[in-house]
Amino acid sequence: DVKVTQSSRYLVKRTGEKVFLECVQDMDHENMFWYRQDPGLGLRLIYFSYDVKMKEKGDIPEGYSVSREKKERFSLILESASTNQTSMYLCASSFGGETTEAFFGQGTRLTVV
Amino acid sequence: GQSLEQPSEVTAVEGAIVQINCTYQTSGFYGLSWYQQHDGGAPTFLSYNALDGLEETGRFSSFLSRSDSYGYLLLQELQMKDSASYFCAVSPYSSASKIIFGSGTRLSIRP
Numbered sequence: 001d002v003k004v005t006q007s008s009r010y011l012v013k014r015t016g017e018k019v020f021l022e023c024v025q026d027m028d029h030e031n032m033f034w035y036r037q038d039p040g041l042g043l044r045l046i047y048f049s050y051d052v053k054m055k056e057k058g059d060i061p062e063g064y065s066v067s068r069e070k071k072e073r074f075s076l077i078l079e080s081a082s083t084n085q086t087s088m089y090l091c092a093s094s095f096g097g098e099t100t101e102a103f104f105g106q107g108t109r110l111t112v113v
Numbered sequence: 114g115q116s117l118e119q120p121s122e123v124t125a126v127e128g129a130i131v132q133i134n135c136t137y138q139t140s141g142f143y144g145l146s147w148y149q150q151h152d153g154g155a156p157t158f159l160s161y162n163a164l165d166g167l168e169e170t171g172r173f174s175s176f177l178s179r180s181d182s183y184g185y186l187l188l189q190e191l192q193m194k195d196s197a198s199y200f201c202a203v204s205p206y207s208s209a210s211k212i213i214f215g216s217g218t219r220l221s222i223r224p
Contacts, residue, residue, distance in 0.1 A: 050210035104155035
């Protein structure tokens with residue numbers, strides 16, 4: 001089975017802190033994604049990566065950056081956390097190409113206080 | 114740009130049939146997928162329509178009509194465990210690796 005693992009299930013951080021969310025997948029997938037999920041807004045794409053060191057902005061990249069130094073690992077970075085970044089963050093991965101079958105991690109509930 | 118619109122909530126009775134619609138405004142995409150997410154869980158892939166028409170997988174079927182910019186997920190013989198949120202998703206021609214999701218539909222099943 002494909003496994004996508006997010007480093008933390010729950011996080012509480014202070015405003016202004018630099019926050020790292022880590023995601024690891026074990027199926028050699030080319031594509032990896034970071035979404036945030038808020039009630040009524042669905043899954044909004046923050047960033048995605050289609051290869052090591054390659055990344056593209058999604059629909060809501062402001063305030064975030066990403067890093068993909070190894071194929072299996074994709075990190076989301078909040079440069080200076082703010083309260084409006086309190087949310088559920090979901091990592092996903094998929095095979096290369098146009099497939100839309102993605103496999104998700106369990107999510108990280110981030111609270112910024 | 115791309116946008117996928119879904120009804121925010123649908124309620125149905127156990128044993129009945131329900132249809133969840135997805136209308137889209139996008140310049141072109143490879144296919145339409147559906148995902149299920151239970152409360153507190155991760156989204157899981159349900160189905161994929163690369164071509165127009167109906168795809169059936171057990172109690173669930175999915176339909177796509179590119180000419181009508183429309184798709185739907187059909188759930189038959191509803192069970193209480195089908196209570197969940199359902200999302201449609203596409204990968205646009207402009208960026209094949211990208212996956213964008215609709216706003217999601219919360220399905221509630223009544224006994």
